[in-house]
Amino acid sequence: MNTIASTPRIAIVGGGLGGLTLARTLQVHGIAPALYEADAARDARPGQGGTLDLDLESGQRALREAGLTQEFLAAARPEGQAFKLVDKHGTPLREMTGQDHGMERPEIDRGALRDILLDSLDPRTIRWGKKLTKTVPLTGGRHELHFTDGTSETCDLLVGADGAWSRVRPLLTDATPQYNGVSFLELGITDADRTQPALAELVGHGSFYALGDDKGIMPQRNGDGRIRTYVALRVPENWLTTSGIPYDRPAEARAAILAHFEDWAPEVTDLIRYSDDTILPRPIMRLPVGLTWPTTPGVTLLGDAAHLMSPFAGAGANLAMLDGAELALAITGSPEDPAAAVEAYEKVMHDRVLPLAEMASHHLDLMIAPDGAHQMAAMIDGFAAMAAENRDTGQPAS
Ligand SMILES: Cc1cc2nc3c(=O)[nH]c(=O)nc-3n(C[C@H](O)[C@H](O)[C@H](O)COP(=O)(O)OP(=O)(O)OC[C@H]3O[C@@H](n4cnc5c(N)ncnc54)[C@H](O)[C@@H]3O)c2cc1C
Structure with a gap:
């Protein structure tokens, strides 16, 4: 594999879908980050969670940047887009088949997606069994990372991809889930x-x-x-x-x-x-909807570490992957000024996340409600009407 040692040294903490997409996209551009993952080994956690629908413009776009579209299409399940809505009596209210959506949001199991990303990485990238416990800011935006196994490392750019309970986030904000x-x-x-x-x-x-x-x-x-x-x-x-x-x-x-x-x-x-x-x-x-922080040299966040939201918008994994791909592109596009790359990445990321975080909270309140079934049916009808209008006016579906 023709990757070079990363300059600056990039440390990614967390090997979920976001951290893995960042590592892979950097690797595609010839940069070799170090990814520190708390799990002891690749198969330490059996069962990686449920199915995810990957959106054309976020999750699927990230995979295009990571050069993994073919692998994704081979594992994707378009029929998994099928959908049924009933009320508490089992009365059918709305139904769609997988074919109704083409390849807009085909499903893939989280474990299969993780395998695609893991298999694409230089095996030296991931350091398993490295649970971050403490970070010490050094001069010039560098950080010292301390792990539960007693070891420590330094890096020039620290990326917190360590999920909801991020140990990196406190460097940037006091916000907690x-x-x-x-x-x-x-x-x-x-x-x-x-x-x-x-x-x-x-x-x-x-x-x-x-x-x-x-x-x-x-x-x-x-x-x-x-x-x-x-x-x-x-x-x-x-x-x-x-x-x-x-x-x-x-x-x-x-x-x-x-x-x-x-x-x-x-x-x-x-x-x-x-x-x-x-x-x-x-x-x-x-995390609080609309959370931002002042850009800080040498450290940033992606995925749930940056913008944990309820699963009711179906967006968290898609956003984590797009964050990873876009951060990699920002870094590789601005090698002489990583601080500017991080600032540009964070601006776009915060702007993109806000409406989806609002949607995730709104959909949760709308669906888990006294009349959640009919409220969800009305929401589906609203989306369908908007899509039809966009088709008529030639606008891309939102
Ligand atoms: C029930 C449920 C259903 C969901 N359904 C969907 C869906 O359909 N579509 C969708 O897009 N999203 C969905 N999501 C959201 C999605 O799962 C997350 O947004 C996504 O997994 C975030 O990815 P990530 O890489 O940011 O974090 P994570 O997947 O949480 O990965 C974080 C990684 O960091 C590691 N780590 C944690 N702490 C440390 C540490 N101190 N040191 C080193 N490593 C550490 C962890 O072991 C883990 O590997 C759902 C979430 C839930 C709870």
């Missing part, structure tokens, strides 16, 4: 076509939303045939720990969750009743 008012319980059904064919048929090839009463049952089909279900409840912060749901006794935990859906259609609540024994509590957090 806030609770969004909604918590998820993640459930699943393995090999659903075989083990639960009726539920597999109900969910289809894409996403399914049953909404109402400030709650939601939101399964999605993954590439390995699994149905991954997010059960959303509007509950106080810390409810997931104070509710008494015994996560280590799955049958009792399922019964406790089902008690929140007693008057819902049984064919929908079967997604909880027949889920397997992995039950993961996930509070939904966000």
